[in-house]
Amino acid sequence: MRIAILIALFFVFVSDSANADDPAARPAASATDIEYFEKKIRPLLANRCFSCHSSKAKSVKGGLKLDSDGALFAGGDSGPAVVAGDPEMSLLIQSIRYDKDADFQMPPKGRLPAEEIAELTAWVKRGAPFPPDTNPAPQKDGGIDFAAAREFWSFRPAEEQALPQTKAANWPQQRLDHFVLAAMEQKGLVPSAEADRATLLRRLSFDLIGLPPTP
Numbered sequence: 001m002r003i004a005i006l007i008a009l010f011f012v013f014v015s016d017s018a019n020a021d022d023p024a025a026r027p028a029a030s031a032t033d034i035e036y037f038e039k040k041i042r043p044l045l046a047n048r049c050f051s052c053h054s055s056k057a058k059s060v061k062g063g064l065k066l067d068s069d070g071a072l073f074a075g076g077d078s079g080p081a082v083v084a085g086d087p088e089m090s091l092l093i094q095s096i097r098y099d100k101d102a103d104f105q106m107p108p109k110g111r112l113p114a115e116e117i118a119e120l121t122a123w124v125k126r127g128a129p130f131p132p133d134t135n136p137a138p139q140k141d142g143g144i145d146f147a148a149a150r151e152f153w154s155f156r157p158a159e160e161q162a163l164p165q166t167k168a169a170n171w172p173q174q175r176l177d178h179f180v181l182a183a184m185e186q187k188g189l190v191p192s193a194e195a196d197r198a199t200l201l202r203r204l205s206f207d208l209i210g211l212p213p214t215p
């Protein structure tokens with residue numbers, strides 16, 4: 001019994017490491033492959049799919065980008081889009097054939113002409129050659145693209161910003177005031193008049209010790 005389990009595990013590991021959708025397991029695309037891809041396949045994908053499945057798409061659908069090798073083989077929410085050499089097992093091909101339910105019929109607006117389906121099928125059969133990525137493959141950790149995330153403003157070094165335009169030009173006394181005033185003006189607010197010294201002192205006293213100042 002134990003031996004049977006070991007043998008089963010062995011095959012799980014072996015078949016997993018030889019998985020055809022592991023990009024590392026694919027031979028590098030030859031110059032002819034790349035020329036073929038650029039002439040026949042990229043224009044087709046760009047024309048029919050990139051509006052919803054590329055880095056430039058306003059919102060990437062199904063988590064799937066088709067404009068880089070890494071992204072194509074990493075796939076979308078449902079896993080790899082392409083199994084190199086095996087159109088039948090490739091979600092991309094199933095989707096353009098309209099084999100699957102309506103959610104996975106691509107492009108959603110209507111089936112591609114038969115020649116284009118044949119073209120993409122032939123490409124996958126040929127091993128889905130794709131020019132190597134110039135950028136590293138996107139991280140697949142829960143769909144987080146760490147390179148992009150690091151560009152978020154709070155992770156970037158502070159930089160001196162140009163002062164915003166304000167109407168009440170003589171109110172700001174230091175740089176920060178310009179930004180505060182600009183935001184107030186945007187909301188139609190005007191700064192309060194400056195308090196006299198006795199009022200300031202009273203506020204300060206309440207603020208610091210919670211009691212009114214002595215006369």
Ligand code: HEC
Binds near residue numbers: 064104108109
């Ligand atoms: C108008 C937008 C649009 C266009 C154009 C489009 N798709 Fe999609 N695609 C979607 C949406 C939306 C989903 C997500 C469906 C879902 O998860 O219910 C999707 C999902 C997919 C998936 C499954 C991704 C996953 O992992 O779940 C594949 C594969 C796919 N599309 C391939 C293509 C191909 C190939 C083309 C071009 C021939 C194409 N799509 C064109 C909108 C589009």
